[in-house]
Amino acid sequence: MSNKLQIRRALLLLAFLAAAFGGLAYRLVDLQVLRHDELSAKAELNTQREFRQAPRRGDILDANGNILATSISVRTICADPSLIGNFQPVVAHAIAPLLQMNEAELAQKLTPRLYRNAQGQIVTNGLHYVRLAKNISDETWNQLTAAMTNLTFGVDEKKLSRTERGFFSNLRRQAIFSEADQKRVYPNGALASQVIGFPATEEKKTDGHLYSQISGRDGVELSMQKPLSGVAGWKLTETDRAQHELVALRDEDVHARDGLNVVLTIDSAIQHIVETALAEAVPKYTPKSITGIVMRPKTGEILAMASLPNYDPNQPNTITPETRNRVITDVVEPGSTFKIVVVSGALNTGTVRLTDQFDCEHGHFAFAGRVLHDHEAYGLLSTVEIITKSSNIGAAKIGIKLGEQNLYDYAWNFGFGQRTGIPLPGEARGILYPVKQWSKVSIAQIPMGHGVAVTRLQMLSAMAAIANGGWLMRPMIVSRLQERDGSVVQRYAPERVRQVVSETAAKQMIEALKTVPMKGGTAPEAQLKNYVVAGKTGTAQKAENGQYVRGKYVSSFIGFFPADNPELCISIVMDEPKENGYYGGKVCGPIFRDIAERCASYLNIPPDPKLMTNSPPLVADNNGRRL
Amino acid sequence: MAKNRKNQAAAIRFGPALKASFLCLLIGGSAVGYVWQKNEIYRLGQQIRQRETKLAQLQGDNKRLSDQISILHSPVMLDRRTKELQLGLAPATPVQVVRLDEPVAPAPQNNMSRQFSQRSVNSVTP
Numbered sequence: 001m002s003n004k005l006q007i008r009r010a011l012l013l014l015a016f017l018a019a020a021f022g023g024l025a026y027r028l029v030d031l032q033v034l035r036h037d038e039l040s041a042k043a044e045l046n047t048q049r050e051f052r053q054a055p056r057r058g059d060i061l062d063a064n065g066n067i068l069a070t071s072i073s074v075r076t077i078c079a080d081p082s083l084i085g086n087f088q089p090v091v092a093h094a095i096a097p098l099l100q101m102n103e104a105e106l107a108q109k110l111t112p113r114l115y116r117n118a119q120g121q122i123v124t125n126g127l128h129y130v131r132l133a134k135n136i137s138d139e140t141w142n143q144l145t146a147a148m149t150n151l152t153f154g155v156d157e158k159k160l161s162r163t164e165r166g167f168f169s170n171l172r173r174q175a176i177f178s179e180a181d182q183k184r185v186y187p188n189g190a191l192a193s194q195v196i197g198f199p200a201t202e203e204k205k206t207d208g209h210l211y212s213q214i215s216g217r218d219g220v221e222l223s224m225q226k227p228l229s230g231v232a233g234w235k236l237t238e239t240d241r242a243q244h245e246l247v248a249l250r251d252e253d254v255h256a257r258d259g260l261n262v263v264l265t266i267d268s269a270i271q272h273i274v275e276t277a278l279a280e281a282v283p284k285y286t287p288k289s290i291t292g293i294v295m296r297p298k299t300g301e302i303l304a305m306a307s308l309p310n311y312d313p314n315q316p317n318t319i320t321p322e323t324r325n326r327v328i329t330d331v332v333e334p335g336s337t338f339k340i341v342v343v344s345g346a347l348n349t350g351t352v353r354l355t356d357q358f359d360c361e362h363g364h365f366a367f368a369g370r371v372l373h374d375h376e377a378y379g380l381l382s383t384v385e386i387i388t389k390s391s392n393i394g395a396a397k398i399g400i401k402l403g404e405q406n407l408y409d410y411a412w413n414f415g416f417g418q419r420t421g422i423p424l425p426g427e428a429r430g431i432l433y434p435v436k437q438w439s440k441v442s443i444a445q446i447p448m449g450h451g452v453a454v455t456r457l458q459m460l461s462a463m464a465a466i467a468n469g470g471w472l473m474r475p476m477i478v479s480r481l482q483e484r485d486g487s488v489v490q491r492y493a494p495e496r497v498r499q500v501v502s503e504t505a506a507k508q509m510i511e512a513l514k515t516v517p518m519k520g521g522t523a524p525e526a527q528l529k530n531y532v533v534a535g536k537t538g539t540a541q542k543a544e545n546g547q548y549v550r551g552k553y554v555s556s557f558i559g560f561f562p563a564d565n566p567e568l569c570i571s572i573v574m575d576e577p578k579e580n581g582y583y584g585g586k587v588c589g590p591i592f593r594d595i596a597e598r599c600a601s602y603l604n605i606p607p608d609p610k611l612m613t614n615s616p617p618l619v620a621d622n623n624g625r626r627l
Numbered sequence: 628m629a630k631n632r633k634n635q636a637a638a639i640r641f642g643p644a645l646k647a648s649f650l651c652l653l654i655g656g657s658a659v660g661y662v663w664q665k666n667e668i669y670r671l672g673q674q675i676r677q678r679e680t681k682l683a684q685l686q687g688d689n690k691r692l693s694d695q696i697s698i699l700h701s702p703v704m705l706d707r708r709t710k711e712l713q714l715g716l717a718p719a720t721p722v723q724v725v726r727l728d729e730p731v732a733p734a735p736q737n738n739m740s741r742q743f744s745q746r747s748v749n750s751v752t753p
Binding site for chain 2: 244
């Protein structure tokens with residue numbers, strides 16, 4: 001009897017235990033199998049944290065490693081309003097002076113508020129994440145954390161409950177936090193600003209957090225955006241309750257790859273020389289704008305490129321359409337500087353020789369129903385004299401002799417009507433119409449630089465091609481890309497585009513151009529004391545609404561030196577000079593001379609021995625004895 | 628003849644006791660070792676984190692200071708400073724330059740642009 005009872009009880013217990021274990025087993029299967037994905041995701045969310053590592057944007061350096069643009073680390077100050085309770089005024093009072101913000105405005109930001117958005121949804125201004133200030137230095141952040149740590153709330157915290165003490169502790173330690181950020185700075189201010197460009201900060205929202213990213217908006221900052229930006233890294237790890245990382249549980253740790261440094265061909269000393277000379281010329285001639293370019297003709301390296309008015313990229317409010325890089329964006333009729341195209345083309349084909357004579361019709365030449373003029377009445381002029389005196393009629397007659405197709409071909413081969421390929425955004429093509437669109441008078445107008453429109457850079461490249469034995473070089477602005485430690489990742493070599501004219505024709509052309517900066521030429525003001533200069537002046541009347549306007553000129557001088565072994569080719573172009581003359585030689589020649597002399601001194605270019613009038617150059621042997 | 632355990636002298640048998648103690652020590656030691664190891668991992672993790680932060684800070688400082696040196700050496704800054712201090716410096720004229728009659732050394736790669744008169748165009752691509 002008792003045995004049966006015992007067995008029954010045992011069975012009952014067994015059934016109970018089986019049911020209990022069955023229940024537990026079901027729960028186990030439910031948690032571990034059926035809801036595995038959901039719960040493991042939840043668990044990960046509770047412990048795992050992903051930290052984004054922003055790459056540092058690369059620097060922009062000049063040819064000698066001087067910093068033109070760099071990024072400095074700053075902090076973005078954020079707050080978690082849910083941890084502040086009702087103590088917004090206290091917190092705002094403590095940190096507002098450090099952030100240089102209005103106390104009431106800051107307190108408002110720290111208060112979680114509900115409002116209806118444009119879609120009619122009720123949203124908060126950020127319960128856990130509010131941005132308070134950007135571009136805050138590390139020093140200010142340290143002061144801010146100290147201020148938060150020393151906050152007092154007018155209560156004896158020792159008498160408070162554990163929960164209340166925890167609230168105050170969290171408020172002090174976690175309510176205000178910072179995020180690493182970077183700021184783009186340009187230590188030289190406006191120097192080479194149009195070449196370097198300027199950035200903008202883009203913000204992307206990821207996991208409820210805003211991340212800033214700097215991207216270029218103009219100049220090298222834009223054209224070299226990809227190598228400058230780098231690649232972001234990330235860290236997937238776990239944190240403890242106090243949000244401290246548990247390094248042992250770090251799952252993924254991919255370091256950010258910083259952006260590459262972009263080394264330009266620009267030499268900041270030469271850039272400074274050019275910008276200073278241009279700035280000095282502005283009050284004297286009061287032009288609408290003025291540009292200067294310095295190029296090494298043998299390689300096409302741009303050593304300086306300046307356009308006034310310019311802007312300071314540190315102050316975005318100074319950036320206006322007027323401050324664009326006119327060297328590459330603006331197209332104008334080149335005027336007489338374009339004569340180098342027709343004359344060198346004619347010399348190359350053998351159509352003319354330097355000694356050939358042309359009747360310049362005493363300043364009035366009727367052609368195709370139009371009358372062409374010279375600024376002075378000339379009779380017979382040789383080819384050299386046509387360049388020296390800048391005779392429009394002489395150039396027109398050479399153009400007519402060269403022929404329409406040849407003239408077009410040479411203009412095209414010199415790079416007109418097409419982009420030079422310089423890695424800067426916004427470069428214009430210029431205007432060079434095909435022969436079939438030419439009017440009857442075009443063959444006479446184009447040789448004097450009318451009926452075509454060019455950029456300053458195209459014109460300089462054409463002159464540099466003559467200086468370089470007829471070889472047109474692609475203008476270079478970026479020399480290389482390198483890592484922060486200086487190791488070169490990519491080097492850009494000088495690139496020959498094509499040989500436009502033969503070396504002989506180029507030499508003949510140089511001989512003609514040497515006469516321009518001499519007495520009797522159009523630019524004696526461009527003459528240098530110790531170097532032979534070759535160059536060409538240009539004075540083009542501006543056209544508005546299809547009509548040439550009196551009193552509005554684009555004046556220019558493009559020259560190179562030493563003429564027989566050119567090291568530098570310099571272009572000065574002034575838009576609408578209003579005072580002290582308007583002829584290219586008169587207004588741009590002195591600026592050319594000023595820049596050339598300073599550059600020659602800086603670069604230590606050997607002077608032409610024939611011109612060393614003061615005393616012969618000292619040449620010493622290894623023992624210091626004069627030779 | 629089989630031994631009668633009851634009749635044996637009350638001698639202490641060290642073997643099993645030692646075995647048991649050893650086992651206890653092993654298990655206990657392993658447990659303590661495990662905890663110690665975990666503690667060490669945590670401690671070292673904290674040290675790694677602190678050193679990583681310090682390294683990043685030092686790298687940032689290094690960059691900031693080298694930038695500062697570079698900016699102070701820049702031609703623009705030097706020119707500005709020269710003018711401020713009114714040192715009366717002026718560029719040398721060609722007659723003041725003494726040129727040594729010696730073979731021209733190849734220009735260093737990272738400073739090519741300044742070696743103007745000494746550069747060749749051999750590197751020019753066709």
